[in-house]
Amino acid sequence: ETGVTQSPTHLIKTRGQQVTLRCSSQSGHNTVSWYQQALGQGPQFIFQYYREEENGRGNFPPRFSGLQFPNYSSELNVNALELDDSALYLCASSLGSSGGRQETQYFGPGTRLLVL
Amino acid sequence: QQQVKQSPQSLIVQKGGISIINCAYENTAFDYFPWYQQFPGKGPALLIAIRPDVSEKKEGRFTISFNKSAKQFSLHIMDSQPGDSATYFCAASKGNNFNKFYFGSGTKLNVKP
Numbered sequence: 001e002t003g004v005t006q007s008p009t010h011l012i013k014t015r016g017q018q019v020t021l022r023c024s025s026q027s028g029h030n031t032v033s034w035y036q037q038a039l040g041q042g043p044q045f046i047f048q049y050y051r052e053e054e055n056g057r058g059n060f061p062p063r064f065s066g067l068q069f070p071n072y073s074s075e076l077n078v079n080a081l082e083l084d085d086s087a088l089y090l091c092a093s094s095l096g097s098s099g100g101r102q103e104t105q106y107f108g109p110g111t112r113l114l115v116l
Numbered sequence: 117q118q119q120v121k122q123s124p125q126s127l128i129v130q131k132g133g134i135s136i137i138n139c140a141y142e143n144t145a146f147d148y149f150p151w152y153q154q155f156p157g158k159g160p161a162l163l164i165a166i167r168p169d170v171s172e173k174k175e176g177r178f179t180i181s182f183n184k185s186a187k188q189f190s191l192h193i194m195d196s197q198p199g200d201s202a203t204y205f206c207a208a209s210k211g212n213n214f215n216k217f218y219f220g221s222g223t224k225l226n227v228k229p
Contacts, residue, residue: 004159033217042122042205042219043160056216090159105217107152107159 004108023091032074122220135193139206
C-alpha cells in the first residue's frame with residue numbers, strides 16, 4: 001500500500017470544460033509529480049511541485065496548471081478540455097530536499113478522464 | 117521525440133521461464149534507471165532501479181542488466197509466475213534538482229500457467 005490517494009477515480013467531461021483532479025501524498029512526502037498516461041502508453045511528465053512551488057514542467061500547454069497545499073496535497077487543473085486529454089492522470093509523491101533529488105516515487109491509482 | 121524506447125510491446129512466457137524486456141536511451145545525461153510494474157486499475161509501482169556505475173543489479177527474481185556503452189538496459193524476470201502478469205515500464209531520469217522521469221511505452225507480460 002503506497003498511501004497516495006487520488007480523486008475522483010473516474011470522470012467524464014465534454015470538450016471545452018474545465019476539470020480539477022486531486023491527490024493526497026503519502027505521509028511525510030513533500031513533493032508531488034503529475035503524469036498523463038494515454039491508453040497503451042507510458043506516463044508523460046506534466047509537472048512537479050515541491051513545498052508548494054512548481055519545480056519543473058514537461059511539454060504540456062499552460063492550460064494544464066497545478067497547486068500544492070501546505071499539507072502537500074495537490075491539484076491538477078485542466079482548462080478548455082480537448083478530446084486528446086482523455087487519459088489516466090497519475091500523481092506520484094516522494095520526499096525531496098532543496099537542491100537534491102527525489103528518487104523513489106510512489107504512484108496513486110490514477111484518475112481516468114474521458115473527454116467527449 | 118521518445119527519450120526511452122522499450123521492446124517488446126507484449127510478451128508471453130510459460131510459468132518458470134525467463135522474461136526479458138529491453139530499453140534503449142539516447143541522452144547520456146540520464147543517471148537513474150528504474151523499472152515499474154503496473155497492474156490494471158493501479159498506479160505504477162517501483163520494482164527495481166539501477167545507476168550507470170554498475171552493470172547489474174539483482175533483487176530476488178528480478179535483475180537489471182545495464183550496458184552504458186550501448187545505452188541499453190534490460191529487465192530479466194527469472195522463474196516467471198502468473199502473478200507477474202502485468203505491464204512493465206522502464207524509465208530514466210537525469211540528475212537535476214527535480215526528477216522528470218521519461219518512461220518507455222510499456223511491455224504487457226502474460227505468464228501462462
